[in-house]
Amino acid sequence: MASKKNKSILVSLAHPDDESFGMGGTLAYYASQGVDVYLICATNGDVGTVSPEFMNGYDTIAELRQAELSCAAQHLGLKDVILLNYRDSGMAGTPDNEHPDCLVAAPLDEVAEKVTHYIRKLQPDVVITFDPVGGYHHPDHIAIYEATQKAYEAANDPDKYPEAGAPFQPQALYYHVFPRRFLRLVVRVLKLLGRDPSKFGRNEDIDLEMLAGDEDYPRHVEVDFKPVADKQKQAAQCHASQLDMGPPSLTGRIFNAFRSLAPSKDSFMRAYPPTADDFHATDLFVN
Numbered sequence: 001m002a003s004k005k006n007k008s009i010l011v012s013l014a015h016p017d018d019e020s021f022g023m024g025g026t027l028a029y030y031a032s033q034g035v036d037v038y039l040i041c042a043t044n045g046d047v048g049t050v051s052p053e054f055m056n057g058y059d060t061i062a063e064l065r066q067a068e069l070s071c072a073a074q075h076l077g078l079k080d081v082i083l084l085n086y087r088d089s090g091m092a093g094t095p096d097n098e099h100p101d102c103l104v105a106a107p108l109d110e111v112a113e114k115v116t117h118y119i120r121k122l123q124p125d126v127v128i129t130f131d132p133v134g135g136y137h138h139p140d141h142i143a144i145y146e147a148t149q150k151a152y153e154a155a156n157d158p159d160k161y162p163e164a165g166a167p168f169q170p171q172a173l174y175y176h177v178f179p180r181r182f183l184r185l186v187v188r189v190l191k192l193l194g195r196d197p198s199k200f201g202r203n204e205d206i207d208l209e210m211l212a213g214d215e216d217y218p219r220h221v222e223v224d225f226k227p228v229a230d231k232q233k234q235a236a237q238c239h240a241s242q243l244d245m246g247p248p249s250l251t252g253r254i255f256n257a258f259r260s261l262a263p264s265k266d267s268f269m270r271a272y273p274p275t276a277d278d279f280h281a282t283d284l285f286v287n
């Protein structure tokens with residue numbers, strides 16, 4: 001008798017660390033339940049800034065960040081990591097954003113065809129990517145969202161990307177989303193303290209104020225990853241070069257204080273098949 005295929009998830013993201021900082025708890029949770037979790041990481045993360053002490057033994061930032069990613073993948077229990085090897089595009093308006101090898105310079109069809117190939121080859125039940133604003137408006141996050149969306153729509157159509165394998169229809173496409181209410185609170189507190197909420201994060205490229213103004217996406221599925229919360233923390237620690245923020249800033253401390261109040265849950269909007277806004281489930285595999 002043929003053995004039944006394991007349930008599987010394909011996650012399509014932009015940078016080495018997106019898998020751990022974003023929805024790592026959910027990935028570790030499903031891996032711990034015997035689900036095959038595959039990750040597509042579109043860029044090498046070569047634009048992240050790195051302090052020299054982390055470069056020991058590595059020739060390039062891309063090599064270092066790939067090593068950090070394999071460390072994280074082990075803690076999360078990922079089945080495989082697929083690198084598309086684009087260059088990190090940095091933020092809009094920076095010279096990196098103009099580089100010909102960067103993800104945003106690649107034609108949408110080229111990236112979508114690659115993602116289609118992996119959907120057809122791995123035959124995941126569930127595909128996950130960023131929301132349409134890429135979580136925080138990072139150009140690479142938006143680019144891989146667009147490519148994954150297009151790939152999902154093409155995967156079961158024999159006329160689309162015929163070179164990318166035999167048609168396959170996954171069960172669902174989800175966007176990882178996070179509640180803006182939490183950010184609005186952080187922005188209010190930062191402003192009260194005279195801080196600039198538009199220059200947040202290690203690379204000062206996260207505009208919390210703009211994010212807080214974004215509309216909330218529906219949260220159709222909330223996955224509780226409490227039993228494996230430690231694995232998410234260990235995976236995040238693998239990305240040491242991106243965690244090194246020097247002495248903790250007041251802004252960072254406030255953000256972390258708020259975040260520690262949040263329960264161990266990740267939220268997802270179901271994009272396909274479409275569902276009512278008030279649909280609510282606690283498992284990505286529920287129909």
Ligand SMILES: [Zn+2]
Nearest residue numbers: 014015018138
């Ligand atoms: Zn990212």
